[in-house]
Structure formats: C-alpha cells, structure tokens
Amino acid sequence: MTTGNSNRANPRDSREGGSAWAHIMRGLWRTPLGVFAIVMTTASITLMLIGMGAELLGFFENPYVGIFIYMILPGGMLLGLLLIPVAAYLRRRQWRKTRIAKDHLQLDLSNPKHRFFLIGFVVLTVVNMVILGVVGYEGYHFTDSPYFCGMVCHRVMAPEYTAYLRSPHSRVSCVECHIGPGAQWFVRAKLSGLRQVYAVLTNSYSRPIPVPVEALRPARDTCEECHWPEKFYGKKVKQFIRFTDNDQLTPEKTEIALHIGGHNPVTGSFEGIHWHVSKDVKVQYLAANEKRTGISRVRVTRPDGSTDEFVNSDIKIEDGYVPKWRTMDCIDCHNRPTHIMDMPEDVVDFGLLSKKINPKIKGIRADGLTAIEIRYTSQDDAGKNLVNNLMELQKKRNAVQAAKYEGDIRKAGEYLLGRYLGNVWPDMKVSWGTYKTHLGHRYADEGYGCWRCHDDEHENKKGGTISQDCSFCHDEPE
Numbered sequence: 001m002t003t004g005n006s007n008r009a010n011p012r013d014s015r016e017g018g019s020a021w022a023h024i025m026r027g028l029w030r031t032p033l034g035v036f037a038i039v040m041t042t043a044s045i046t047l048m049l050i051g052m053g054a055e056l057l058g059f060f061e062n063p064y065v066g067i068f069i070y071m072i073l074p075g076g077m078l079l080g081l082l083l084i085p086v087a088a089y090l091r092r093r094q095w096r097k098t099r100i101a102k103d104h105l106q107l108d109l110s111n112p113k114h115r116f117f118l119i120g121f122v123v124l125t126v127v128n129m130v131i132l133g134v135v136g137y138e139g140y141h142f143t144d145s146p147y148f149c150g151m152v153c154h155r156v157m158a159p160e161y162t163a164y165l166r167s168p169h170s171r172v173s174c175v176e177c178h179i180g181p182g183a184q185w186f187v188r189a190k191l192s193g194l195r196q197v198y199a200v201l202t203n204s205y206s207r208p209i210p211v212p213v214e215a216l217r218p219a220r221d222t223c224e225e226c227h228w229p230e231k232f233y234g235k236k237v238k239q240f241i242r243f244t245d246n247d248q249l250t251p252e253k254t255e256i257a258l259h260i261g262g263h264n265p266v267t268g269s270f271e272g273i274h275w276h277v278s279k280d281v282k283v284q285y286l287a288a289n290e291k292r293t294g295i296s297r298v299r300v301t302r303p304d305g306s307t308d309e310f311v312n313s314d315i316k317i318e319d320g321y322v323p324k325w326r327t328m329d330c331i332d333c334h335n336r337p338t339h340i341m342d343m344p345e346d347v348v349d350f351g352l353l354s355k356k357i358n359p360k361i362k363g364i365r366a367d368g369l370t371a372i373e374i375r376y377t378s379q380d381d382a383g384k385n386l387v388n389n390l391m392e393l394q395k396k397r398n399a400v401q402a403a404k405y406e407g408d409i410r411k412a413g414e415y416l417l418g419r420y421l422g423n424v425w426p427d428m429k430v431s432w433g434t435y436k437t438h439l440g441h442r443y444a445d446e447g448y449g450c451w452r453c454h455d456d457e458h459e460n461k462k463g464g465t466i467s468q469d470c471s472f473c474h475d476e477p478e
Contacts, residue, residue: 034087041080045128048073048135070139074132081128149174156205159430162422163339170338172226177338178213180222188215207429212292212335219277219330223337227330229274233260237477243349245366248359251349256474273473276328283328285453289318292332293447298458298466299325310458310466333450336437344369344432347419356415358408362401367393372416378426386420387413 051069108114142148146164149157164170169177179189192215199205240254261272270278277283282301288294296315300308317323331337348368351357357364371390376382390413394402402409424431433443441449451468458466 031087031091033083033090037080037083037087039080040076041084044073044077044080045131048077048131052135052138070135070142074135074139077128077132146174156200156209156428159341159423159425159428159435160209160339163341166422167338167340172338176225177222178216180217180225185217185221207427208434209428210290211435212331216331218327223330223334229270229278230263232262232264233272233274234262235272236260241349241353242345243352243359243365245363248352248362248365251353255477257477258474259472273333276333277330284325285328285332286323286325288315288323289321291447292326293452294318295452295458296323298453308460308464310453310460310464312455312458314457333438336435339435340437341432341435342419342423344372347372347416347423351412351415351419357412358405361394361405361408361412363394363397364409364412367397368412368416371413372420373432375431376420376424376426379421379424381426382417382420382424386417390416 048069051073055069109118146161149161164174175189179185196205235257237255237257240256242252242254244252259272261274262270263278264271270280275281280303284299284301285295286297286299288296294315296312296317298310300310302308326332348357348365351368352359352365357368367390370393371386374386374389376385387410391402391406391409394405394409436443436446436448438449438452441451443449444451450473453466454468454472456465456468
C-alpha cells in the first residue's frame with residue numbers, strides 16, 4: 001500500500017509489489033540508461049570473448065582488430081558496469097520525487113531471494129574481474145608487441161618497422177630496447193606514447209621521425225641484457241665488397257681486423273673499441289647539435305679517478321640548441337643497431353654479387369643506381385615506373401643489348417624496386433641516407449662516425465689530442 005500522493009503512483013508498480021531490491025532490478029529495464037548499461041556490458045563481454053577466441057585461432061591479422069578487442073571493448077564493459085549503479089540510483093531518486101513509498105534497501109541472508117541475489121552478484125563480479133584480468137593481460141602484451149608498435153601506426157613507423165623485420169634483432173621485441181624492465185620506464189614510455197598518439201591523430205608528427213631518440217633508456221639497462229663489454233671479443237675480420245662501373249664482374253675486396261676488444265682475460269684490462277663503454281672508464285661528451293654529428297668537448301674519467309677534457313674550439317654550438325653532457329654508451333656508435341637502412345651503392349653491389357643483377361649487362365650498375373635514386377613522388381609511383389625507367393636507361397645505352405637481356409633487366413628492376421620500397425618512403429620524407437650510421441667513418445664528411453671525436457683536433461690542456469691513428473680500431477688481418 002502506498003502513502004502520500006498515491007494518485008501519482010504507477011499502477012503497474014503498485015500491482016507488482018515486492019522488495020526495494022526487486023523494484024530496482026525491474027526498474028533498470030524500464031529506464032533508457034539502465035537498458036543501455038546492461039546491453040553495453042553484455043555486448044562488450046560477448047564480443048571480447050568471441051574476439052579473443054578468433055584472434056587465438058588466427059582469424060584476424062589486422063592490428064586495429066586488437067585495438068578494438070583489448071582497448072575499446074574493455075572500456076565499453078567498464079562504462080556499462082559503472083552505469084548500472086548510476087541507473088539504479090536515478091531510479092530510486094525518481095521514486096522519491098513521485099513520493100512513492102518504498103522500503104529501504106535491505107540485505108537479509110535468511111531470505112532465499114536475497115541469498116540468491118548476493119551469490120549471483122559475487123559470481124558475476126568474479127567473472128567480470130577474471131574477464132577484465134585476462135583481457136588486460138593480453139592487452140598489455142598486445143600493446144608491447146612489435147606488431148602493435150609497427151603496424152598500428154603503420155604509416156608513421158613503416159620505415160623503422162620494415163628495417164626492424166630484416167635486422168639482427170628481429171626476434172627482440174621493441175619494448176626490450178625502448179623500455180626495458182621495471183615499472184618506472186614502462187610508465188614513462190606509456191605517457192610518452194599518449195603524446196605520440198595525439199601527434200598521429202592530429203597529423204602533427206615529424207617527417208622523418210627525428211633521431212637520435214632523446215628519451216631512450218640508457219643502453220646499460222637494455223643492450224647489456226644480452227651484450228656486455230666485460231665479454232672479450234678480441235678481433236673480428238670484416239670484409240667490404242665493392243664493384244665499379246668499369247668492372248661489374250670482379251669485385252674489389254677489402255678486409256680489416258676490427259679491434260672490438262672487451263675485457264681481456266689474459267691481461268685483465270679493457271682494450272679495443274669497447275674500452276669506451278667499460279666499467280673502468282667513463283667517457284662523456286658535449287654535442288653541438290641535436291643529431292650529435294658535432295662534438296665540441298670530450299671528458300674522460302680514468303680508473304684512478306683522474307679526469308681529462310678534450311676541446312675542439314672550432315666546433316660551435318648550433319643556435320637554439322641547449323647542450324648537455326652525455327655519458328657514452330652502445331648507441332653512440334651503434335646508433336642503428338636494429339633499424340638499419342641500406343645505401344644505393346650497397347644495394348646495387350649486392351645485386352651484382354648475388355647475381356640478382358646480371359653483371360654481364362654493360363652499364364647495368366650505373367643505370368641501376370640512376371633508377372633507384374630518382375626522386376619518385378611516392379612508393380606507388382616507384383612501383384609503377386622504376387622497372388620501366390631501368391629498361392629505358394638500358395635502351396638508350398644500347399638498344400640491341402636491352403632487347404637481348406630484357407628479361408634479366410626487368411628481373412634486376414624488380415630486385416631494385418623491392419630494395420627501394422624497403423628503404424625509401426617519400427610521404428615520410430625518408431630517402432637514401434636519411435638515417436646514417438656512426439660505425440666507422442664512411443660518412444665522416446657529414447659528421448658521422450668515429451672521427452667526430454678521433455680527429456686529432458680535440459685537445460686537452462697539455463696539448464694532447466684524441467688520436468686518429470687507424471691502428472687504434474683496426475689493422476690488417478693476420
């Protein structure tokens with residue numbers, strides 16, 4: 001029986017009677033918000049379970065499906081679960097506005113209906129927590145996977161991801177180097193990722209992606225999980241193979257023995273190139289620009305605690321750049337350990353060496369270089385024209401030869417196109433040589449490599465210099 005303004009009561013509510021709990025639960029289905037919350041929760045859970053099963057069975061390969069399963073649907077489920085008590089509260093308040101008398105919410109465990117409700121609530125809560133836990137765990141691994149890093153933002157990260165897949169570290173996940181173990185760097189990376197997601201959504205990201213990465217974790221926390229300077233590597237013979245336009249059949253071979261060094265177990269000291277990152281010394285430098293292609297000062301702290309500083313007064317700090325001391329680690333030389341880009345000469349010479357380019361075709365080296373160095377407007381443009389451009393260059397050189405070797409020329413063109421598509425992205429402003437390596441001194445004229453410091457021009461107070469003597473790093477193989 002109702003009291004107060006009973007003529008405003010819903011006749012159907014009066015007929016049904018029951019406890020306050022019963023009225024609230026039935027009332028959820030009579031409010032748009034309650035129906036929306038229940039449907040959203042149920043649909044999200046159902047789609048999550050179906051999606052996870054389908055992904056485990058290999059039905060999906062699109063990374064955006066993973067975003068939907070592990071990010072959007074869990075959000076929908078949580079929103080629905082939060083809206084259910086909100087809808088119940090609004091329903092209760094509506095009763096008070098209409099002055100319909102209802103019992104206070106009571107939980108009586110001696111009442112079978114109440115016990116059933118409590119058991120159902122606990123079971124559903126546990127089920128929901130298990131589902132969210134499993135989805136959260138899978139979502140965590142999904143967002144840490146190379147597939148997510150490379151494919152979700154595929155247009156932005158295509159150059160880096162493509163190079164990663166063919167690199168020596170292709171079986172090492174992105175996060176092992178870019179984040180490493182521990183919660184602190186994980187949180188920092190995810191917060192930084194939000195800024196990057198915003199840049200992608202607003203199309204305000206840099207083209208090309210700037211290097212070096214400023215917020216990259218120190219190599220001692222990542223690289224040295226697998227590589228460490230205490231291991232003695234000694235010498236390693238490296239061979240360089242080059243062809244010339246005048247001789248496409250016989251390559252020029254150069255061999256050097258690199259003094260990789262490390263901790264020598266015989267002498268007990270660090271030696272060779274890896275001396276720079278040994279635990280016995282600390283090498284710091286002050287770069288003159290963001291790319292670190294100019295080094296104005298180098299500071300060395302030796303095992304006895306003494307410090308020496310070498311200065312090149314001719315190298316000036318670029319306007320607008322705020323220099324800061326950096327402790328030298330692995331990536332100061334191995335700046336492209338995973339995202340290794342090729343150069344045109346290397347591509348063509350490897351094609352001649354592997355016979356993917358027929359070396360008997362006169363002028364194919366020069367024409368191949370010309371064909372892949374043309375500034376195509378897009379990768380699609382290169383796909384449509386590169387092979388034909390090579391064919392046209394050969395026809396201009398020697399029409400008879402072009403007709404004779406047409407199949408081989410087109411085969412060479414397809415090889416060059418494949419390598420072009422793996423190294424050049426015009427829409428990202430990534431071209432040949434955009435990302436160079438500091439290993440060696442091949443690009444010394446542009447400020448890359450060992451000679452940034454080893455130039456005989458960085459001088460300390462006593463007149464000593466950082467030597468450019470070749471034998472410091474390599475010599476003739478024995």
